[in-house]
Amino acid sequence: MQLNETHDPTLRSWVPGADDADSDFPLQNLPYGTFRHTDAEPWRAGVAIGRHILDLGRLAASAPFDGLAGQALAACAAAEHDGRLNGLMALGADHWHALRLALSRALRADAGQSAGRPLLEAALRPMAGARHATPARIGDYTDFYISLHHATAVGRQFRPEQPLLPNYKWVPIGYHGRASSLGVLPAFHRPVGQTRPPREDAPPVFGPSQRLDYELEMAIYIGQGNPQGRRIPIEDAENHVFGLGLLNDWSARDIQAWEYQPLGPFLGKSFASTISPWIVTLEALAPFRAPLHRPAGDPAPLPYLASDRNAAAGAFDVRLQVDLSTEQSRRAGHPAATLSRSNFRDAYWTVAQLVAHHTVNGCNLQAGDLLGTGTLSGPRPEEAGSLLELAEGGKSPLALPWGETRAFLQDGDEVRLSAHCVAPDRRRIGFGSACGRVLPADWA
Amino acid sequence: MQLNETHDPTLRSWVPGADDADSDFPLQNLPYGTFRHTDAEPWRAGVAIGRHILDLGRLAASAPFDGLAGQALAACAAAEHDGRLNGLMALGADHWHALRLALSRALRADAGQSAGRPLLEAALRPMAGARHATPARIGDYTDFYISLHHATAVGRQFRPEQPLLPNYKWVPIGYHGRASSLGVLPAFHRPVGQTRPPREDAPPVFGPSQRLDYELEMAIYIGQGNPQGRRIPIEDAENHVFGLGLLNDWSARDIQAWEYQPLGPFLGKSFASTISPWIVTLEALAPFRAPLHRPAGDPAPLPYLASDRNAAAGAFDVRLQVDLSTEQSRRAGHPAATLSRSNFRDAYWTVAQLVAHHTVNGCNLQAGDLLGTGTLSGPRPEEAGSLLELAEGGKSPLALPWGETRAFLQDGDEVRLSAHCVAPDRRRIGFGSACGRVLPADWA
Known part of the structure; x- marks a missing residue:
């Protein structure tokens, strides 16, 4: 993806709040999501801009765009009347670009006096009070394990001799x-399950997980798919990616530890996964590409995993952050504590x-x-993306600023993942947040 | 599920072939699937009876049934115009029973002179020439590992000291x-991927899998689901199950062996899984319940996995069979070879x-x-449900009747899984088959 006029850092919008320095959603971003304000409304596709959401269903009714942009907008509006973005995602990169360009032009400050502006104003809804559904109908969810630092830190706890x-x-x-x-889940119940027996000849323990954790991940949304039996070459891979979001892959470490051999994680993960409501398109992230860093001496990737483009700019410079609040901290009015950045x-x-x-x-x-990317831990211990790493498997509980400690999550704890990119002119491209709270186990 | 009039072994049907002794689809069965004869037709839900398929979409147009049966039939016809059975599945056991009872009565020999018979005759299509789609829109597919015999045999190859x-x-x-x-796939390309390096300091091998295998499994289709956070007690579990089919979980053992630590199977399985087109309902299987057998000395299941009903009749007496044909055997006109029964x-x-x-x-x-149940191997070595077991990881290739041998599958090999129950009067309730052929790897 080349830089183009939608990336121009000098662009300003006529939408209130879009140009605020701390806004996640300036004109250069334009992430997609699904929203409504009341249960009586249908879910609709929308684009975040400043402190507003542009209602794409409403906008499509007036058919303001021609050509590919018009087709892409119609796909957002149709989408089985559930506001999911699968229709737009399936159209492909040319359509995504055309709609982004049309929206960027229509929302620019210098478009303020255009004939189309009343249509756009009529389709603006406040972000405050909006609820969000999962932005796509997710057929399959795959989770990877792409942080060497996470894999090493976790491996060290289980296999000190071969992390x-x-x-x-x-x-x-x-x-x-x-x-x-998996979804935009504001809360979930602590999972119940089997955990390892206290002695070899004893039955397993059954009850609520005692080692509940979060995992800081990014979510990658597939756009156009591939036919079964036909692989996607690495050179073409990003044309099949619609955009990125945030993912908290909540994990019950004790359930997982007992169940996962030999076939991998199952009930230790499947109770809930929380995503952020907004998908930042790959096009919006074009200014934040970074070279792939492989430590010296590491083997080169096999040819099907290698390309010049991937080596030069396959990575993304996205700053990630985890914040925690607890029942006690919220009651006392303390701000959430930042647990880590990576x-x-x-x-x-x-x-x-x-x-x-x-x-x-x-x-x-x-x-x-x-x-999912898997937990995104950085190279330094304080950049770890899970409590398992930060508190060393429970051995070194974290001290929170208001006096509590945490080895694992307690009922009432709320974890907020957030992310943003920073351009040279300090403008943010933000992801919003993925926020979820732990409710007590429901034994019923 | 109690026995009722639909299970009466003396029932006969007016549909040709339904009463043949070797038919998988007598009046007592009535399995559901999705079919069409040409690409120009829409997929439609159907019920197999003898050598015919009752077209439920066509039948629903004349609204022959009242009440729950009528609602259930309408759900089969509606289903997003793709013939998938999710709508029927979501209705629940009372609706499933009502439709089965109405179909059973309408197809009985003694209903031959009823006023409704012309409607049913008009909705009968030949099974010959029918193509089948996946009978349900499968949101999530979970694979289990429930054969102790399979787990022990496979474990012995990797961990002789602790199978x-x-x-x-x-x-x-x-x-x-x-x-x-996953689907009703007549064929698939041999998967390509990484396999274990020949030496510790060498790169992995990349190319078509050399250890391609089948796995004999049953497929369990969920009917009504449960809300997130609310578990299904074992006493209520079967009310959430619509029926059973067959599943071949093709496995590239060499790809799996290299990739599966620490998070389990991934690309070694995800290239293709073949299911049978027909779903036999749990109600049709009521006469074939069996007690759960736990070897003496094994621990009792934890309370959430135990019920009197489950111990007395939680299992199903379903006879399973694997047959193999090869390019050579088909060219020479040999019948397929039966590799195992369990x-x-x-x-x-x-x-x-x-x-x-x-x-x-x-x-x-x-x-x-x-x-999926996981590979269903029986207690004796010759009852193994995979080549990995039958040929002992490649060490003891199978001799096929026409002179070839097989340690793993070759291009052109076709594996057919089939299953049936046998009632005391020798009447069969059959599952049809799950049949798939290995095509050469596609490197393009």
Whole structure:
């Protein structure tokens, strides 16, 4: 994706709040989501701009755009009347670009006196009070494991003599996740399940998880898919990616530890996964590309995972952050505590490599499929993307500013993942946040 | 599910072929599927009867049934115009029973002179020449590992000192599978991917899998789902199951062996999974219930996995069979070779236990979700449900009757899974078959 006029950092919008320095959603961003304000409304596709949402369903009714942009807008409005973006996602990069360009032009400050502006004003809804649904109908959810730092830190707890398995630097390790329980979930119940017996001859313990954790991840949304049996070459991989969001892959470490051999995580993950409501398009992220960093001495990726473009600019410079509030902190009015910061740039594998790997065996991806990156921990211990790492498996509980400590999550804890890119002119391109709260276990 | 008039073994049908002794589809069966004869036709829901398919879309147009049966029939006809059965599945057991009863009465020999018969005759289509789509829109596909015999045999190849892991007799081991590549697939390309390096300091091998295998499984289709956060008690579990089919979980053992640590199978499975077109309802299987067999000395299941009903009749007596033909055998006109036979009854965990376990953490199941059982190997070595077991990981290739041998599958090989129940009067309730052929790898 080349830089184009939609990336011009000098662009300003006539929409209130869009030009605020701390806004996640300036004119250069234009992320997509699904929203409504009351249960009586249908879900609709929208674009975030400043403190507003542009209602694409409403806008499409007046057919303001021609050509590919008009087709793309119509796909947003149609989408089975549920506001999901699969129709737009399936159209492909030319349509995505055309709609972005049309929206960018229509929302610019210098378009303020155009004949079309009343149509756009009529389609602006406040972001305040909006609720969000999962932006796509997610057919399959795959979770990867692309942070070398996370894999090493977790591996060290289980296998001190061999933290990193021999396949890690060759294979982008991934597994299938549960799609039904993934969504824009404001809260979920602490999972119940079996955990390891206290002694070898004792039965397993059954009850609420005692080692509930979060995982700081990014979500990759597939746009156009591929036919079964036909792989996507790495050179073409990003044309199949619609955009990125945030993903909290909540994990019950104790349930997982007992169940995961030999077939991998299952009930330790499948109770809930929380995503952010907004999808930032790959086009919006074009100014924030970064070279792929492989430590000196590491093997070169196999040819199907390598391209010049991927080496030069396959990564994304996205700043990530985890914040925690608790029942006690909210009651006392304390601000949330920042648990860690990391950067997507530090991952070992790129978005393009994940798509190429996922399809190399002929597996078909479909519009709306979600690929999780796995926990995005940075190279330093304080950049870890989970409590398992930060509190060293429970051995070093974190001290929170208001006096509590945390080895794992307690009922009432609320975790907020957020992310943004910063351009040289300090303008933000933000992802909003993925926010979820732990409710007590429901034994009923 | 109680026995009722639809199970009466003396029932006969006026539909030609339904009463043939070797028919999989007598009046007592009435399995559901999705079919069409030409690309120009829409997919439609149908019921197999003898050598015919009753077109439920066509039948619904004349609204022959009242009440719950009429509602259920309408759900089959509506279903988003794609013939998928999710609408019927979501209605629940009372509706399923009502439609089965209405169809059974309408297709009986003694209904031959009824006023409604012309409507049914007009909706009968030949099974010959029918093509089938996946009978449900499968949101999530979960694969379990419920044969103790399979788990032990496979474990012995990797861990001779500890074939069965300590969790096996407590946890119904399962993992998430890939839904997009699962279907009624007549053929698929041999997968390409990374396999283990020949030496520790060498790069992995990249190319077509050399250890391609089949897995004999049953497929469990979820009917009514559960809300996220609310588990399904074992006593209620079977009310959430619509029916059973066959599943071949093709496996590239060499790709899987290199990739699967620490997060489980991924590309070694996700290239293709083949299901049978017909779903036999749980109600049709009521005469074939069997007690759950746990070897003496094994621990009792934890309370959430135990019920009197499950112990007394949680299993199903379903006879399973795997047949193989090759390019050479078909050219020479040889019949397919039967590789093994086993029985679903010998599994360690029951359908009800899988549903209770899957949801105990709050995970939501949805109508049309598919649970695979995992490879159903019997207690004797010749009852193994995969080549990995039958040929002992390649060490003891199978001799085929026409002179070829097989350690793993070759291009052109076609594997046919089939299953049936046999009632005391020798009447069959059959599942049809899940049939798929291996095409050469496509490197393009």
